[in-house]
Amino acid sequence: MCRKLCSSILCEHFGHIVQCVGEDLLRYGPKPLGLIRHTTHLSVAKIKEALCVLIKYGFVTHHQTERGVEYSLNSDKIIMILRYPRYMFFVKTVCGDESEMMLEEVLKHGYMTASELIVKTYKRIEQSPSDLQPSVPVLKEKLELLVKNQFLMRSLYTETIEEKVSEKPDFNLPELNIAVIGKQLQGGTGDPGDNKIYWKVNFDRFTQDLRDQIIISAMHKRLDENAGELMRQLLFLMYLRTASWADTSNPIPLTEIKEAVRKINYPVLAQHLDQYLRLIEEDTSQFLKRVGDSGGGQYSVNMKEAFNQLAWTTLENIVMERFGSKAARIFRLVRDRKYIEQERIQQLAMIPAKEAKHLTYTLLQENYLQMQEIKKTGVSAAPMKTFFLFHIDLNMVARMEVEHCFHALYNTMQRREYEVSCNKRMIDKQLRMQTLASNLKEHGATDEQLAEIADMMTPSEKQQLEKVQNTIKKLGITELQIDDTLFLLTMYLRYR
Numbered sequence: 496m497c498r499k500l501c502s503s504i505l506c507e508h509f510g511h512i513v514q515c516v517g518e519d520l521l522r523y524g525p526k527p528l529g530l531i532r533h534t535t536h537l538s539v540a541k542i543k544e545a546l547c548v549l550i551k552y553g554f555v556t557h558h559q560t561e562r563g564v565e566y567s568l569n570s571d572k573i574i575m576i577l578r579y580p581r582y583m584f585f586v587k588t589v590c591g592d593e594s595e596m597m598l599e600e601v602l603k604h605g606y607m608t609a610s611e612l613i614v615k616t617y618k619r620i621e622q623s624p625s626d627l628q629p630s631v632p633v634l635k636e637k638l639e640l641l642v643k644n645q646f647l648m649r650s651l652y653t654e655t656i657e658e659k660v661s662e663k664p665d666f667n668l669p670e671l672n673i674a675v676i677g678k679q680l681q682g683g684t685g686d687p688g689d690n691k692i693y694w695k696v697n698f699d700r701f702t703q704d705l706r707d708q709i710i711i712s713a714m715h716k717r718l719d720e721n722a723g724e725l726m727r728q729l730l731f732l733m734y735l736r737t738a739s740w741a742d743t744s745n746p747i748p749l750t751e752i753k754e755a756v757r758k759i760n761y762p763v764l765a766q767h768l769d770q771y772l773r774l775i776e777e778d779t780s781q782f783l784k785r786v787g788d789s790g791g792g793q794y795s796v797n798m799k800e801a802f803n804q805l806a807w808t809t810l811e812n813i814v815m816e817r818f819g820s821k822a823a824r825i826f827r828l829v830r831d832r833k834y835i836e837q838e839r840i841q842q843l844a845m846i847p848a849k850e851a852k853h854l855t856y857t858l859l860q861e862n863y864l865q866m867q868e869i870k871k872t873g874v875s876a877a878p879m880k881t882f883f884l885f886h887i888d889l890n891m892v893a894r895m896e897v898e899h900c901f902h903a904l905y906n907t908m909q910r911r912e913y914e915v916s917c918n919k920r921m922i923d924k925q926l927r928m929q930t931l932a933s934n935l936k937e938h939g940a941t942d943e944q945l946a947e948i949a950d951m952m953t954p955s956e957k958q959q960l961e962k963v964q965n966t967i968k969k970l971g972i973t974e975l976q977i978d979d980t981l982f983l984l985t986m987y988l989r990y991r
Contacts (some may be wrong), residue, residue, distance in 0.1 A: 608689050734749045752794070825851065
């Protein structure tokens with residue numbers, strides 16, 4: 496299902512030829528150019544063009560082998576396209592509107608030089624109806640902020656495949672000549688000081704930020720806003736002493752936590768810090784663990800256990816939605832007992848025996864429960880007694896739900912495409928009317944003339960168009976919600 500989803504995303508954003516080459520690499524794995532041509536039946540020129548696009552956006556990597564240059568595709572990076580709006584909103588919140596525009600330009604182009612990025616963003620602000628005023632020094636500052644926060648990183652440029660590229664990310668911004676960039680905006684030429692130094696999006700940083708946001712949001716919902724903010728500060732302190740993707744953080748002293756909380760404007764949290772730490776530590780989510788008593792206490796953030804608990808909660812909610820509260824109770828009971836017989840489920844779940852049996856075997860059939868057979872031998876003459884124990888394989892269930900997410904995302908995208916294609920005439924008509932009204936407004940059109948344009952669409956067409964737009968909007972929201980679940984389960988599997 497992942498292949499179909501990736502194929503659909505590539506078709507929507509890059510067209511049929513790129514989709515064809517991408518799907519071929521997804522289906523058959525790494526291949527040289529000749530084999531891609533053999534299976535896709537496309538011309539070499541078109542395949543090369545498609546590969547250039549896929550390499551530019553970081554979806555395809557190439558390496559030298561005995562058979563020649565082989566190309567391999569990363570499906571995870573294609574699925575990340577669905578999160579681009581979320582990345583842009585995050586940057587807008589942290590760095591402002593100009594930074595959001597800059598990020599959007601880099602996402603659209605794959606990679607760019609810093610001077611190109613400033614020029615394109617400047618021209619875009621000039622043409623936009625927003626209140627922003629374009630300024631090269633301000634845009635340079637915004638670019639520096641993006642690099643400082645590690646949202647952008649250098650795209651290491653090599654002339655040939657054989658050149659070795661350093662794996663270490665580089666965030667060093669070259670000294671830009673603002674005067675030359677100003678000349679370029681006027682149509683002039685010159686070297687702004689960053690020739691062949693390209694910048695691309697640091698997706699790992701965004702993945703970390705979305706991961707942290709899940710933890711903070713979960714703690715906010717479980718306790719309150721102060722607990723969520725404390726979790727945010729603990730994550731900041733974690734990064735100072737621990738690798739970004741470590742399972743657990745190195746010990747964080749209480750004195751540092753107090754100092755971090757003192758700098759933020761949360762008086763209730765500062766006053767009751769010890770109580771909040773104890774509440775988070777004793778909470779069943781197990782996000783935080785006390786690991787020592789020196790210096791008033793030391794705490795460790797347990798990312799692996801946090802996503803383990805969040806995965807369990809998510810799967811319980813899925814079982815609840817699909818099969819009802821009684822099935823969720825059985826699922827929770829099997830989780831708590833680890834291995835349990837059918838008779839014990841009926842007794843402990845407090846559900847009528849027939850219904851409990853039906854729900855248990857429904858969950859078994861749908862792969863939310865697994866069954867293990869255990870044979871117990873008695874005396875040599877007696878027959879063997881067989882026990883059937885129910886248990887949950889969390890990794891297996893999580894992977895199954897990831898597949899369900901892929902399926903749901905694919906169906907949502909197909910439905911949205913269907914709605915747009917079926918109502919294309921009306922959507923195009925509305926777009927033409929809006930363009931015409933906008934042009935007439937600029938030339939000082941009267942209200943009567945604008946009203947005449949608005950009446951070009953009949954009431955029934957307006958009603959139908961509104962219905963279609965609402966459907967497309969709902970499908971877009973659904974897509975984001977499914978991706979939330981997909982991202983959480985992917986994070987759980989990453990920590991396994």
